Amino acid sequence: MKVLVPVKRVIDYNVKARVKADGSGVDLANVKMSMNPFDEIAVEEAIRLKEKGVATEVVAVSIGVKQAQETLRTALAMGADRAILVVAADDVHTDIEPLAVAKLLKAVIDEEQPGLVIAGKQAIDNDMNATGQMLAALLGWGQATFASKIEIEGETAKVTREVDGGLQTIEVKLPAIVTADLRLNEPRYASLPNIMKAKKKPLDEKTAADLGVDVSPRLEIVSVKEPEGRKAGIKVETVDELVSKLKEAGVV
């Protein structure tokens, strides 16, 4: 079974996003970029499925600017076999919306025919939490989102999901879309020899036009602003002082 993993290039999770002075977005020029953390987890899971003999091939796909090559090289260094880059933007500040990403992924999937897609649950830049679900809809496939455990059993995937009330386990028919949550696994670091090897692995490039998908946004970004700041309050010296402050504030 072939496993396809969509990986997004995003601001590194350790970097604090800064809003541009003109209010048009977040400044991404000269900012450290990395693979979306949830996508690292998805890649790791796909590689583990291959190591277990369940998956035969792991294909990483990224959509965005040319620089997403680096993100794909990271996936290859972790252990993906092949990568596909769909160039759909030339400015690093252009974010392709989940609906367009899902349409492009569908076009790639129509060609690649994977048995399973593992995406991240959420991109930490736009915080949409949508692409996997949209892709499943466009393909007419089942979906198992927010996965903390995946077991492939013949023609189905049994997936434990992190939900508001705790955990839910469902079975979904393959092919299906699974989205990875934080506790699915701990992604490995790529070793130096694997980083070297990854440079020789195949990385195909296509464009959105090649796939016949219109990526123009449905949501016009009117403005982007900083959230209202919170001022640091005071330090209290003792528990007694804390209790009396809380009483004054009327919250206890």
Add this chain to the structure above:
Amino acid sequence: MAVLLLGEVTNGELNRDATAKAVSALKSLGDVTVLCAGASAQAAGEAAATIDGVAKVLVAEDALYGHRLAEPAAALLVGLADGFDHIAAPATTDAKNIMPRVAALLDAMVISDVSAVVDADTFERPVYAGNAIQTVKSKDAKKVLTIRTASFDAAGDGAAAPVEATAKADDPALSAWVADEVVESDRPELTSAGRVVSGGRGVGSKDDFALIEKLADKLGAAVGASRAAVDSGYAPNDYQVGQTGKVVAPELYVAIGISGAIQHLAGMKDSKVIVAINKDEEAPIFQIADYGLVGDLFATVPELTEKL
């Protein structure tokens, strides 16, 4: 303009708080019809009918909707979409699972986690872990939204709106429910609680997490946790507060042994009063706390519990 709102129904019961917060976010857009779907949903529908601002309730009762699987729930919503300009739900994990699927089926872009409604096409939403607030204007004919409940007050009670049954949609038969693992608790629910006490990695062990729970019980508070505390097994996954966990905005939030990473702040920085207890005076959590206490939690938390 008319709004179709997916009510939050779990095991036949309406989550009134989440649903009523979504109603108050949406009622300026037009008549709100609430859809309650479940294996049993009639009682939930009747409860939804009394939320102020609800014009009508639709009840879809069928075993197919018993576990809120995304494929049948999305098919049901899409089948009802005609005549509605906005299709929305409170941003719970169920809705985050279902609504993007609905949007794609309608060829619309979902607008996730709406924190303010500007007009019928324009919405605010936090991005980058809440470090930026985006205003977006949708060009889609139908808008599909999820509502960040922490940003809105719950609508009150009103006169009962009419409740009607609605037929089930076809079963896509793509997935099946196997099991739920739900931790029963008498404590208030995290996203609706007026007070929340959260513990982080600093708590050190599952056993010591009882210190957090004791303080919470003394305050009548819900219990939350940082990702590190959940990953370490001190607390269950549904306690996680943050960018990718639950978003809370209680009157009082007490962060204990939590450093204050941006991903955690994203889920609690709109709380009215924030208290931080941490032994590291440089911990970033102190930059947003109203009251900071530098000290060892193993000494200060039991003392606080006793003195409250």
